[in-house]
Amino acid sequence: MFFRQIQQHSDNFSYIIADEDSKEAAVVDSSYNADELTKIIKQEKLKLKYVINTHGHSDHTAGNTELISDFAAKLVAYKQSKTLHDIPVDDGDVLRIGKISIRIIYTPGHTVDSICLLVDDQKLFTGDTLFIGECGRTDLPGGNGKAMYESLFGKLLKLGDAVEVYPGHDYGVKPSSTIGEQRKTNYTLKPRSLQEFLDFMSQP
């Protein structure tokens, strides 16, 4: 699998994943990285099929228009997302680029339209739901602590320890991790009841 993590003009990460045989590719969160993404896609002669938004916050979608104008790609977002999209997706949906599968995991909490993407059961793109050593904030409009609890503990932590974690921002001590390592070291993922988690998240 072709894979790049890109971070240029801010702490926002963008990602390119591609199937090396068919050259079909997807971008996860264009953010402020459209120029670099475009350069790599052209250099590698990739066929950009999807630009997938982990959620609608503008720091993640900022490069969409530029990317779409350069390539015949479709914008993908959660079905109820207010961000502009061509392909609405729901929990459990699977997109394909060549032989690679991209499974949608609906993970509200940071926003109502947050999704994580599980690629070939191996790489997890977590947007602003889970960071390395942190989780996403729930105090912005559309945020919901109970939904975040269910997304983290009911969905993401159910994945295997070997699954690699690629977050939407460079907030951690390193740019990526694994579910197993986060389970052990991320203080937001310590075992807590729902009420304990809500109390924890509401601390200043």
Ligand SMILES: [Zn+2]
């Ligand atoms: Zn966000």
